[in-house]
Amino acid sequence: MASAVANLSNRQANDTRFNKEAAAWDSRPGIHIASKHACETILAQLSNSKPGKPISELEVLEIGCGTGVLSFLLAPHVKRIVAVDAAEGMIDVLKQKLAKPDAPKNIVPLALLIENPEDPALPPVDEKKPDGPRLKFDLITSHLVLHHIPDLITVLQTMHACLASGGRVMLTDFEDFGPEAHRFHAKSRMEGVCRDGIAARAMEASMLQAGFGEVEVVPKWTMCKTVERFEGEFGENGMGGEGQGVKMDFPFVLCYGVKEAKHALP
Ligand SMILES: C[S@@+](CC[C@H](N)C(=O)[O-])C[C@H]1O[C@@H](n2cnc3c(N)ncnc32)[C@H](O)[C@@H]1O
Known part of the structure; x- marks a missing residue:
């Protein structure tokens, strides 16, 4: 019960923060740089893993898509992306972007x-049966979202249930490499933040517990970010001005796992 209340209050903090930040989200260069790295990492992982469906036929679910920066980068490569975010403000901005002719x-x-993997808002398996079972995905992505999620196991179990047999998760976020990882967020941007990045070994254990196979959580790229020299330096809007802050490198991990096919007992 206490954890349900904590989850709800974190969700409300997340929604309030991201609804407020949605309109200016795409004006932050760091968002585009991080998403470009995530897209390249995901495409490389898809090309390097066992042959399955061609990339161009993949049904993708992106959880916590924000304004769709990563979705836009991945879209030309895959069949379809269902881009979900808990904050309506983020999805409103994404819808405005999708209304443009070249989107x-x-x-x-x-x-x-x-x-709920059978949520009626998700697309049906068969368009002719709109009330039938919901589509199961070949790939689930989620970028810079895990550090906002209080109960990782539950969300990982939901992701597992949203995948088709043989489907994969490729989740990217900054790594919890020690106490200095706390500096990723300016003091005024800590609302809705549940952890200072992803601790690789703990995440692998959570993914295994949620039912994934072939689990691997490894650093894939490093991003340079201007962070506060002291807590609160960037003030209310959390953006460093001229002469403020210091540059720091942050490793990003790819959390990889497969929903393995169930084999019938002999
Ligand atoms: C730091 S933003 C990242 C947005 C986007 N992925 C990007 O990189 O531009 C985190 C996003 O995750 C969303 N989010 C957090 N928890 C979520 C959940 N459980 N389900 C869906 N969206 C969630 C927030 O609403 C927010 O838009």
């Missing part, structure tokens, strides 16, 4: 906190 046509925006 990709294979992104489906959804304001949703996925807790």
Whole structure:
């Protein structure tokens, strides 16, 4: 019960923060740099892993898509991306971007906190049976979201249940490499932050517990970010001005896991 209350209050903090930040989200260069790295990492992982469906046929679910920066980068490579975010403000901005003539046509925006893999808001397996079972995905991505999630195991179990057999998760976030990882966020941007990045070994254990196989959580790239020299230096808006802050490198991990096919007992 206490944890349900904590989850709810964190969700409300997240929604309030990201609804407020949505309109200016795409004006932050760091968002685009991080998403470009995430996209390159995901495409490389897809190309290097066992042959399965061609990349161009993949049904993708992105959880915590924000304004769709990563979805836009991935869209030309895959069949379709269902892009969900719990904050309606983020999805409203994504819808405005998708209304432009040159926007990709294979992104489906959804304001949703996925807790149920059979949620009626998700696309059906068969368009002719709109009330039938919901689509199961070949790939789930989630970028810079895990550090906002209080109960990782529950969300990982939901992701597992949203995957088709043989489907994969490729989740990217900054790494908890020690106490200095706390500096990733300015003091005024800590609202809704549950952890200072992803601790690789603990995440592997959580993914195994949620049912994933072939689990691997490894650093894939480093991003340079201007951070506060002392807590609160950047003030209310959390953005460093001229002469403020110091540059610091942050490693990012790819959390990889597969929903393995169930083999019938002989
Ligand atoms: C730091 S932002 C990252 C947005 C986007 N991935 C990007 O990199 O631009 C985190 C996003 O995750 C969303 N979020 C957090 N927890 C979520 C959940 N359980 N389900 C869906 N979205 C969630 C927030 O609303 C927010 O838009």
